[in-house]
Amino acid sequence: MSENNLLTLTKLPVAIIGAGPVGLAAAAHLTTRGESFVLFEAGNEVGANVASWSHVRLFSPWEFNIDKAARQLLSSHGWKAPNNSDIPTGLEMIETYFKPLANLPEIKPYLHFNAKVVAASRKGLNKVKTQGREELPFVLHVEKNGERMVVEAKAVIDATGTWTNPNPVLSEGFWTxxxxxxxxxxxxxxxxxxxxxxxxxxxxxxxxxxxxxxxxxxxxxxxxxxxxxxxxxxxxxxxxxxxxxxxxxxxxxxxxxxxxxxxxxxxxxxxxxxxxxxxxxxxxxxxxxxxxxxxxxxxxxxxxxxxxxxxxxNTGSRPDLSFLREVRVITDPSLESTLELAPLIDPNVHSCGTVRPHGEKELRQPERNFYIVGSKSYGRAPTFLMATGYEQVRSVVAALVGDYAAAERVELELPETGVCSIQTNYCCDSEQSNQSLIEPEVVSSCCSPTTKPVVSKSSCCS
Structure with missing residues (x-):
């Protein structure tokens, strides 16, 4: 990459798409790292998807629902954190956490509402062209209040979720x-x-x-x-x-x-x-x-x-990949999740609510510095915790700023669901267990076969 192109990219912000919990967490991590960003939200408020189920009480307490960088940033402005053990409703998440975070002077000037990203690409190139691709900035076409604007960015974090893209009722999965x-x-x-x-x-x-x-x-x-x-x-x-x-x-x-x-x-x-x-x-x-x-x-x-x-x-949701048509993105053919996550979350293999923490390495796309995070990274898979998304963006932001040691670290422990159903070829039948049949991801997330490594039986098979 030439020095001029490198300098141009360095000065550009990181674009975050979606101002839900994970998108806001990405903004907080970029802020603490001294990186500029721009944050686009298609709705008219932060957590617009959460607002649609604001009456629902979460099953996870505040301890797992507040990103660490966001907590640090809020606390530096005198924010009083809720009790870690209390369990919030969607509305309480918005009022107590999302809005105070979004209104901080480090975030508010760079947050755009009613701003829907309708297309993403590399500047001047479609997805077919390879030569010189990584030297070019991303361009996002954004419709804001009825007008289209084009924004350049050195990296893109897609945290748009799946909530607004529900699956149809029919079992075959298509709309009629x-x-x-x-x-x-x-x-x-x-x-x-x-x-x-x-x-x-x-x-x-x-x-x-x-x-x-x-x-x-x-x-x-x-x-x-x-x-x-x-x-x-x-x-x-x-x-x-x-x-x-x-x-x-x-x-x-x-x-x-x-x-x-x-x-x-x-x-x-x-x-x-x-x-x-x-x-x-x-x-x-x-x-x-x-x-x-x-x-x-x-x-x-x-x-x-x-x-x-x-x-x-309540048949789940699916990711909207339409605006990523000109970005080199690979998803799992069945789940439409980020490819490397599929073995960890595929309900055809196992249904552990506890998925081992993962980060930038698993979320990496062929398009350099483009990441899909949050529930969208899980595609059509049914289970996702906000804390997982927070760990994802911590790792991604660390990689974007060149702190690869931090990107590779695991800084999250998730609570176990107490249940795990797995195909008998993988575990749950001690007489048939065989190390060659046990996927490391499965073992590390829930199962306890007789072969090593052994994880607590309370979460799965006995």
Whole structure:
């Protein structure tokens, strides 16, 4: 690289896309490293995605929800931190943490709201051209308040998440005209069942689709609503072969609130207030005069659930890769996650909520100095903790400033879920365990085969 080009790149900021918890953490780390940045948020406030589920209480306490660099920066301005053991709602995260951080003089001048990045590339080149590519800055095309602007950057950190890109209800994973035609009767996300959406669901026949924590939160609130309005009907369809897998580690979970969710949903199911169909694979939606008809495969038969008034879709989300068309990015072909993360998080292999900490090395893309971080780095994988994203950006920022020793260090310990399901080829059958069949990532994150290394059995197999 020529000295002139190097000097030009050095003077440019790092562009961060997305002002959620991980994007804000990236800004804090760049600030503490003395690096300039520009931060784009498509919404009209920090944590815009979190605002859509502001009524929901997290299962992780403040201890795991505040980035270390952000805490240090806030404390230097006299910020009073919340109690580490308290568990915040989404709204409390925004008001107590996101907004104070975003309003700091080190961050506020460089934060742009209503600024959606619609394209990214290298200056003057599409993704096909190789020669001289790394000497050129990135260019971001940003639509802000109806106008387009072009911004140059020496590096890009994509922390846009996946929340605004929900998966469709149909099990095949594609959108249909039928689903789009009844979108006003489908809620993609976590509705405020006992608050602003109460009238929408009171006395209605509600179908909840999904098996993750979002679905559990929805079902628990619908259970309370049914106690208040007896006519409310709750139908739960999911694809799990065993309902017990949804209940998680319960009392073995090191995050007590997460474990409690599993215990509470198990009790709700046992109460008979919820009709459960699993595994159920939705194949068709029909809008009839008497309500929505949902057709799917259950116990090797094609059956229909009739008279549905409302559907709550908690089937997960997928990353938006459309604006990265001209950037050299590789994702896993099944998960659409960052390629190197796939073996750690693939639910086809294991479903440990505890994934070993990782950083810049695993997040590295063919496009030098371009990183996808946060929940978007997990693609369609179902489980992500904010603390994981904080560790990601700490490592990425360290690499960007040339502190490779810090980038390679692991500075995070995650609480175990107390449960792990893994294919028997990998572990859980001590007589069949074989070192050559055990992926290091799997062993380090949860499993305890008879072969070394051994990790606590409390988190997985015994």
């Amino acid at each position: 005209a039928e689903e789009n035609s009844i979108s006003n009767r489908i809620f993609y996300g976590i509705p405020d069942v006992l608050g602003k959406h109460k009238e929408r669901y009171s006395g209605k026949k509600v179908l909840v689709v999904g098996s993750g924590h979002s679905a559990i939160n929805t079902l628990l609130e619908l259970g309370v609503l049914k106690d208040q309005v007896k006519e409310t009907e709750i139908v739960w369809v999911l694809r799990k072969s065993k309902l017990k897998d949804v209940y998680g580690g319960q009392e073995q979970d090191q995050l007590a609130a997460r474990g409690e969710l599993g215990t509470r949903i198990e009790k709700l199911v046992e109460s008979g207030k919820v009709k459960v169909l699993t595994p159920f694979y939705i194949q068709d939606l029909t809008n009839n005069d008497g309500g929505i008809q949902v057709t799917g495969s259950f116990e090797n038969e094609l059956i229909s659930i009739d008279g549905i008034d409302e559907i709550v879709s």
